Amino acid sequence: MPTPTLDPTQLTREQVLRALRQMDREGPRMPLSTVYDLVYRGRRYAPRAVAKLAYQLATGQPEAAWPLPAGAATNRVLEQLDFTIATKRPTLANSPLDGDVAAQQAMQELYTGRESARGASARSRLPVSSAQPAAEVQEPAAPYAPPAAPYDQAAARQELFISDDRLEAALAALRRRRNLILQGPPGTGKTFLARRLAWLQQGTTDMRRTELVQFHPSYSYEDFVQGFRPDAQGTFRLQDGVLPGFCRRAAQDPEQPYFLLIDELNRGNLSRIFGELLLLLEADKRGPAHAVRLPYSPADAPRFFVPENVFVIGTMNLADRSLAPLDYALRRRFAFVETVPEFGLPLHRLLAAQGVPAAVIERLTQRLSALNHTITDDPDLGPAFQIGHSYFCAPPAEPAAADAWLTLILEQEIAPLLDEYWLDQPARASAQKKKLLAR
Incomplete structure (x- = not known):
């Protein structure tokens, strides 16, 4: 028998899905593993058995041996393809059921995928009004995590x-x-x-x-x-x-x-x-x-x-x-x-790089810096209640809209916060809002 040349870490998600579909068609599925299960659409599979079949299908050699050991090495290959590997849950003391196998068997009734004899039999026992065809559940086509990039x-x-x-x-x-x-x-x-x-x-x-x-x-x-x-x-x-x-x-x-x-x-x-x-x-x-x-x-x-x-x-x-x-x-x-509010040079550079006019940047930084000084000096508030810079880190794409953008943030997000800060001092809250919003 020729030696397969495929690197096991080069398996694709589609090759593994082919293996899962073949195992479902041929049924009964291979026995569950003793330590880990691959969980897919409510069903459980032995991870190494899935990987072995996918490897055989990918290489075109039905007798090819999966080259990695069971456990972490095999699980890592499958997890990198966005498959879920679950550890066996312990069986409860004095329980007559093996919790994992019992749950796996019961989950068959919930599977909404391709028709099977077992599924058809189960639906035949349902009342006529509830025996409706179920829509097939689709997994996301895109990976859950964005592609990684170097970061320094x-x-x-x-x-x-x-x-x-x-x-x-x-x-x-x-x-x-x-x-x-x-x-x-x-x-x-x-x-x-x-x-x-x-x-x-x-x-x-x-x-x-x-x-x-x-x-x-x-x-x-x-x-x-x-x-x-x-x-x-x-x-x-x-x-x-x-x-x-x-x-x-x-x-x-x-x-x-x-x-x-x-x-x-x-x-x-x-x-x-x-x-x-x-x-x-x-x-x-x-x-x-x-x-x-x-x-x-x-x-x-x-x-x-x-x-x-x-x-x-x-x-x-x-x-x-x-x-x-x-x-x-x-x-x-x-x-x-x-972490502290930053209304100095870093924010100024960020906004300028995104086309915010200098007058708008000056209005923002001066008024928020003055407001934070007032909040810090208030004995009932202090530094922990300052206004952070993240309110202002996503300016509009059009420079002409920047002034209105800033005004709306001050009116709709900062001003209500000041009413909350000085709830028992409405005159002070009103005075600070007036300074903040003055044109």
Whole structure:
């Protein structure tokens, strides 16, 4: 038999889809794997079996052996083609069902793809009024993440409103602590900066190694780490949240940095959300040696740990009066970097490069700088309530529309904020709005 010449990493998504369609036609499908499943349209497949068949179809050699081992090596090839690889969920103690296989079988009733004998049989049991043909679900044709491009200090300098020294200090804090919080007034580009720090650290805009979540008052440990949630049949089952899956991906790729971005970090109940992460976040508590058992997990389930190549970047709005300050146990696990409004030369250059007239730029920078001085000097407000520059970073394409653009932002976005700031001092709010909007 001739040796296949195809590099296994050169498989295409269409070749894998061909393999999945053939497995569906030939049925029953190959047995599920013991550790990982490829999940596609509600069905589960053994990743290595799928890869092997796709490889045979691509090479035209039905007896060709898949050259990569099962597990991380094979999974990585499939994940790069935007297929979902799921780790087996543990079977609940004292349950008569194997949770994964039972769920996989039940999901067949939900599959809305090509007609099959099993599907037809299931529909024949439905009432006549509900036995309608279902539309076939289509996956997006385009990849989920945009193509990656190189990213370095020069690229960052074109986008960010902070000096090289402050940028290098933020990167140094991230490397030292592995956990960083960007804090400052609203509109100072904290989330924008968080992404760019991740890109700088990995040297590329590749978003496959970055996970973004946003905390809010309803966010919980069960959403972030692990808990009981209903499945498609309404049965509560133990399911992982965002964090364990992200950490598994990072652990399978230890040579590359992975970034967890947490937007609006302090809007959630952090002690309740983080749980064991309060211990495992520390830079010297990473890796399998510090693994802990998760409270919901069975006694024989694998212990959980945060890999050494995981970096956490949070953003924190200091102006929200409804939020409690971070407790000291969590605070000491992060480095903190301040972000500030920038109405000086960087914003001036950005607007000028996009054709905004000099008179409009002068009006914007002078009035917002004066307003921020007033807000900073107010004992009931302070620096955390300043107006950020991100309101003004997307001017219109036509220079002639710039003056009206600025006026609308001041009237519709900044002025209502001033009414909120000086809710119990309407005369002061009115005076500041008059200064801001004067022609």
